[in-house]
Amino acid sequence: MSLTVHTEQRGDVVVVSVAGELDMATAPQLQDQITDLLDKGRNRLVFDLADVSFCDSTGLSVFVRAKNSCDEAGGVVRLAAPQRGVLRILEVSGLVEVLHTYPTVDQAVAGEPSPASS
Amino acid sequence: MTNADPHAPRTVVPIEPALLIAEAFDQAQVTEIRHSVTSCAHASGLAGQRLDDFVLAINELITNAVRHGGGRGWLRLWVEPGMLVCEVADHGHGISAQRLGDRRRPAPDTAGGWGLWLARELTDAMEVATGAAGTTVRITTALASNHTPH
Secondary structure (H helix, E strand, C coil): CCEEEEEEEECCEEEEEEEEEECCCCHHHHHHHHHHHHHCCCCEEEEEEEEEEEECHHHHHHHHHHHHHHHHCCCEEEEECCCHHHHHHHHHCCCCCCCCEECCHHHHHHCCCCCCCC | CCCCCCCCCCCCCCCCCEEEEEEEEEHHHHHHHHHHHHHHHHHCCCCHHHHHHHHHHHHHHHHHHHHHCCCEEEEEEEEECCEEEEEEEECCCCCCHHHHHCCCCCCCCCCCCCHHHHHHHCCCEEEEEEECCEEEEEEEEECCCCCCCC
C-alpha cells in the first residue's frame, strides 16, 4: 500500500500533506520525511490529514515523536482536518489537544488559540 | 442440516459459529488483512464507528504480532450469535505480567505502548492468553444494532 507525503512552506510553518493509510507498512515513510525536515531545521509542522483514511498506533507514534522533537527544538506540531476515523483514534487516546488538532489547514497554519476537536 | 422435513421452520439458530477468516500473516500482509477484516465485519452487520473501532483494534493486534510476536501471526474471525469475535495468535515470547496488568492509558508523550491499550478500549471484551510459547488475544464486539458500547 502506498502513502504520499507532500510538503509546502506556508509562512513560518511547513504544511505536510499526507494521503493514504497510515499503518506499520507506511508510517516509516512519513517518519523519514519528518526526520528530513527536522534535519533542515524545520520544526514548525502542520500535518494536513484530510486525505488520510486510516491511522493506527504506528501513525500516532510518528506524530507524538514529531511533537516531542519539535517541542525540544522550540517549534510546534499541529494536526489539521482529520477524517472521522482518524479523529476517533486521537480522541480515544486523548491526544486531540496534545497534538493541537484543528478542523482546517488554514486554522492550523494560523495557529488560533483554541483548537477545536470537531 | 437435512432437507428431510420440508415443512420445518426456516429460522435456524446456528450451532457452529460461522468462520469468516482464518489466515496466517506477516509484515507484508498487514494492510491487506485489515481490508479483508473490514469487508467481512461490514458484511456481518457492523457499521459506522463500531466497525472502525473493531477494525482498528484488530489492526493493533496484528501489528503487535508482527512487531513483538515473532514477525508473523494467525488471525481467525467468526460470528457468534449477536457478536463478532476475532482471535490473533503469535509465537512470540509473550507479554509480561507487569505489562499486561498495566491498563492505564499511556502518557501523551510516549510513542509506544498504545496498541494493546487501544484494542481493549475499542472493543466490548478482550481476553489475553500469554506465555513463553506465544500470545493469543481474543476480542469481541456486539452486533446488535441497539447495543451501546461500554
